[in-house]
Every structure is written in structure tokens, then in C-alpha cells.
Amino acid sequence: MLLRHTTSEVKEREGLTINPAKTCQPIGAMYAALGIHGCLPHSHGSQGCCAYHRSTLTRHYKEPVMAATSSFTEGASVFGGQANLLAAIDTIFSVYDPDIIAVHSTCLSETIGDDLQQITRKALDDGKIPEGKYVIYASTPSFIGSHVTGYANMVAGMASQFAVSTGEKKDQVNLVAGWMEPSDMRELKRISKEMGAKIVLFPDTSDVLDAPQTGKHVFYPKGGVTVPELKSTGDSKFTLALGCISAEPAAIALDKKCSVPFETVDMPIGLSATDRFIMALSKAAGVKVPDSITAERGRLVDVMTDMEQYFHGKKVALFGDPDQLIPLTEFLLDLGMKPRHIVSGTPGGRFDKRMKEILERAPGANFKNGLNADMFLLHQWIKNEPVDLLIGNTYGKYIARDEDIPFVRFGFPILDRIGHSYFPSVGYSGGLRIVEKILGVLMDRQDMTANEEKFELVM
Numbered sequence: 001m002l003l004r005h006t007t008s009e010v011k012e013r014e015g016l017t018i019n020p021a022k023t024c025q026p027i028g029a030m031y032a033a034l035g036i037h038g039c040l041p042h043s044h045g046s047q048g049c050c051a052y053h054r055s056t057l058t059r060h061y062k063e064p065v066m067a068a069t070s071s072f073t074e075g076a077s078v079f080g081g082q083a084n085l086l087a088a089i090d091t092i093f094s095v096y097d098p099d100i101i102a103v104h105s106t107c108l109s110e111t112i113g114d115d116l117q118q119i120t121r122k123a124l125d126d127g128k129i130p131e132g133k134y135v136i137y138a139s140t141p142s143f144i145g146s147h148v149t150g151y152a153n154m155v156a157g158m159a160s161q162f163a164v165s166t167g168e169k170k171d172q173v174n175l176v177a178g179w180m181e182p183s184d185m186r187e188l189k190r191i192s193k194e195m196g197a198k199i200v201l202f203p204d205t206s207d208v209l210d211a212p213q214t215g216k217h218v219f220y221p222k223g224g225v226t227v228p229e230l231k232s233t234g235d236s237k238f239t240l241a242l243g244c245i246s247a248e249p250a251a252i253a254l255d256k257k258c259s260v261p262f263e264t265v266d267m268p269i270g271l272s273a274t275d276r277f278i279m280a281l282s283k284a285a286g287v288k289v290p291d292s293i294t295a296e297r298g299r300l301v302d303v304m305t306d307m308e309q310y311f312h313g314k315k316v317a318l319f320g321d322p323d324q325l326i327p328l329t330e331f332l333l334d335l336g337m338k339p340r341h342i343v344s345g346t347p348g349g350r351f352d353k354r355m356k357e358i359l360e361r362a363p364g365a366n367f368k369n370g371l372n373a374d375m376f377l378l379h380q381w382i383k384n385e386p387v388d389l390l391i392g393n394t395y396g397k398y399i400a401r402d403e404d405i406p407f408v409r410f411g412f413p414i415l416d417r418i419g420h421s422y423f424p425s426v427g428y429s430g431g432l433r434i435v436e437k438i439l440g441v442l443m444d445r446q447d448m449t450a451n452e453e454k455f456e457l458v459m
């Protein structure tokens with residue numbers, strides 16, 4: 001009973017978070033930056049921050065994640081980190097030769113007040129950025145927001161610092177990926193190709209963090225959105241942002257800079273959200289939905305209806321990132337389940353609004369996001385109203401073990417299982433995978449606890 005001190009009495013708390021349901025901003029910025037081809041993320045702060053961010057991503061993706069750091073010591077902490085960053089830019093381009101350095105700030109550099117825009121401008125003026133190479137930046141103070149905010153800030157930085165409007169529109173649609181796995185990004189490209197829609201997906205971590213074993217070490221894997229592609233987003237005819245928290249800021253930045261109109265849809269997780277995505281992409285790209293996509297939908301609907309009896313009325317607690325929780329909660333309702341407790345550590349009013357809309361179908365469900373929406377609160381809610389299933393990242397295993405709840409790993413980070421990098425959760429195929437995972441743990445529980453006369457060989 002590792003969490004035996006969790007009480008069932010819920011008290012209003014201020015200024016205290018216990019086991020946060022989020023992690024730090026630069027992790028998101030680092031992950032997003034890896035979705036640009038030939039990019040080396042750079043952490044403007046102390047070595048400790050960078051080591052933590054790299055190790056979290058490495059543990060989740062089971063791939064070596066490389067990033068540089070400004071290596072603050074006492075001097076930089078007092079006098080500012082400009083000299084460190086300028087020296088770092090020099091060293092990185094001459095030793096590691098990336099196409100792009102994507103700099104993000106940390107708590108320390110933000111507290112000192114380092115201005116990344118001014119420092120990167122100075123690097124350019126001082127001739128430290130070679131011809132044809134780039135340095136982009138994002139402000140990611142971790143004392144506010146979460147890893148999702150950091151991701152959103154870096155993706156918005158890609159749009160505002162790369163997009164160019166030449167005046168000639170291209171027959172292409174920008175897809176801004178909210179925080180999702182490399183497998184999900186690969187799936188979005190497959191679906192778009194199947195539909196005949198020309199897209200520029202950014203960021204794109206497929207073939208970067210799920211790169212195949214070839215026997216040869218490649219410093220910059222072949223995946224990632226390229227600089228010419230990013231520049232061309234300013235000429236696209238439309239932008240679809242997949243997620244109101246992690247993707248919409250980039251769409252807004254593009255609209256502001258290059259007048260590219262946009263629509264924000266939920267991340268396509270589950271049946272209803274995927275339906276909305278497919279229709280939005282069909283409209284934006286001016287293409288019809290092919291029979292092959294309709295057949296994929298039909299397979300998901302078939303499994304959902306065939307297995308409805310096992311899902312019906314089951315109570316669920318879930319936690320994680322807002323853009324994933326919104327469509328996932330809706331999908332659970334579509335399956336006939338009862339979402340009861342939902343927390344996300346990422347602050348923001350959009351989550352609250354969307355969840356209120358979705359949970360109209362689940363009266364009395366608890367949900368909360370922001371500072372005090374932590375794992376402790378989730379555990380307390382579960383103690384007061386037990387659930388049949390817990391869904392969330394690896395940190396949920398403590399609650400699942402203490403309360404003996406079937407547990408499906410979903411979200412970030414997953415440190416103790418594999419599969420998330422390789423099998424998508426988005427689209428109709430992704431929906432099938434989610435159904436399979438949920439059904440698997442529910443049926444395992446039934447098999448282990450059923451009385452002998454109720455123990456069935458066949459489902």
C-alpha cells in the first residue's frame with residue numbers, strides 16, 4: 001500500500017499539489033522540436049533540467065534523445081545566460097552540425113529574465129548562425145503551465161518563425177498535430193494519403209522517435225517536417241488544429257502572420273472525434289471520403305456494438321493531458337461506459353468548457369484541471385466512489401495497485417510498457433486498439449475473479 005496515507009476526506013487545498021498530473025514545460029518543447037528534421041533541441045538553463053527532460057523522453061520512447069544545454073553555473077545564474085547561449089550556438093553548429101537549433105527556456109533562465117528573441121537576434125548579427133541554418137526559440141517557464149503548454153509554445157514558435165506567405169496559395173492543408181505519439185502522426189499521414197488530401201503535418205516525430213534498427217547510428221533520423229515544408233505552411237489554403245490546447249496556438253500564429261484560415265477540432269481519438277476530423281479534412285482539402293476509410297469506420301462500429309455488453313455501465317477514472325482526455329471521455333461514453341473522475345494537471349478554461357459539454361451525458365461526474373487537479377485528488381475521489389477501470393500514464397499504477405483496479409496505460413509518460421510509439425490511438429484503427437486494450441483488462445479481471453460456474457471459455 002504505497003499510497004496508504006491518501007485519505008478519503010476531500011479538503012479544499014491552496015498552494016499544495018500532491019503527485020501532480022503533469023510534468024514540466026521544456027519536456028513538451030523538446031518533444032515538439034524533435035519533430036523537425038535535422039533539429040537539435042537546446043535547453044537554456046542548467047544541466048540538471050536538460051538531463052531530466054532527456055531522460056523522461058528516452059524512458060517513454062525507448063530511444064536515445066539528444067539535446068544540448070546552456071550549462072548554467074553560478075555566474076550565468078546571477079549575470080544571465082547570454083554568453084553561454086552564444087557560445088553554445090557556436091559549438092553546436094561546428095561540432096554537431098544540425099540544420100536547426102530549437103532553444104527553449106527553463107525556470108532559471110526565465111526567472112533571470114533572459115530574452116531568447118534578443119539573444120538569437122544577436123547570434124544572427126554576430127554571424128554565429130551559418131548560412132542556411134536556423135535558430136528558433138520558445139519561452140517555456142515551468143512554474144506555469146505544463147509539458148503540454150511547452151509543446152504548444154514550441155509548435156506555435158515553428159509557425160510564427162518559419163511560415164512565409166509568398167502570395168501564391170498552395171493546394172495543401174496544414175495539419176497541426178497536438179501532443180500525440182509518433183505512431184499517431186504516422187497514422188494521420190496515412191489517413192490523409194488514403195483520402196487524397198495534400199497536407200503538411202507539423203511537428204512530425206514519426207521516423208525520429210520510432211526509427212528502425214538499421215545497425216548504423218544516425219545523429220538526425222530521416223523523419224521530421226522539413227524547413228521548406230514549414231515555410232510553405234504560410235501559403236497553405238487552410239489549417240486544421242488537432243487539439244484546442246496543444247495545437248490551436250500554432251494555427252492562430254499562422255493566421256496572424258500569413259492569414260491562413262483555420263479550424264480547431266478535437267484530437268481524432270475514438271469514433272465521434274475521428275468522424276469530425278475526417279469530415280473537416282474532407283472539406284478543407286476538397287476531397288471525398290473514400291470507401292476504404294468508411295470501411296475502417298465500419299469495423300470500429302462493428303466491434304463497439306458486438307462488445308457493448310462488456311462495456312455498458314462500467315465506471316472509469318482517467319487522468320492525463322487535456323487534448324487526449326476530451327475525445328477519450330467522449331469515446332468512453334460512446335462505448336456505454338461511465339466516466340466518473342477525470343483530472344488533468346494542465347491549466348486552462350478550454351478543457352473545463354469542453355468537458356462540461358461532453359459530460360452532460362454523465363451527470364455527477366467529477367472533473368478538474370489545473371494546479372490542484374493532482375493524482376492525490378483523483379485517488380480520493382476513487383476512494384469515495386470506486387471505479388471498474390483506471391486509464392492514464394504509468395504513474396497511475398500506484399493507485400491501480402492499492403485500489404485493485406484494472407489499469408490501461410494511455411498518455412505521457414509511459415515508462416513501464418511499450419507499444420505506444422508503434423501502434424496509433426488516433427483514427428478508427430486507433431479506436432480499435434483502445435477498445436482492445438480496455439476489453440483485454442476487463443476480461444482478464446472477469447476471468448480471474450469469476451466463480452467457477454461462471455468461468456467461461458468463450459466470450
Ligand code: SF4
Nearest residue numbers: 024049052106107142
Ligand atoms: S521544473 Fe523548472 S527547474 Fe525543474 S526541471 Fe523543469 S525547467 Fe528545470
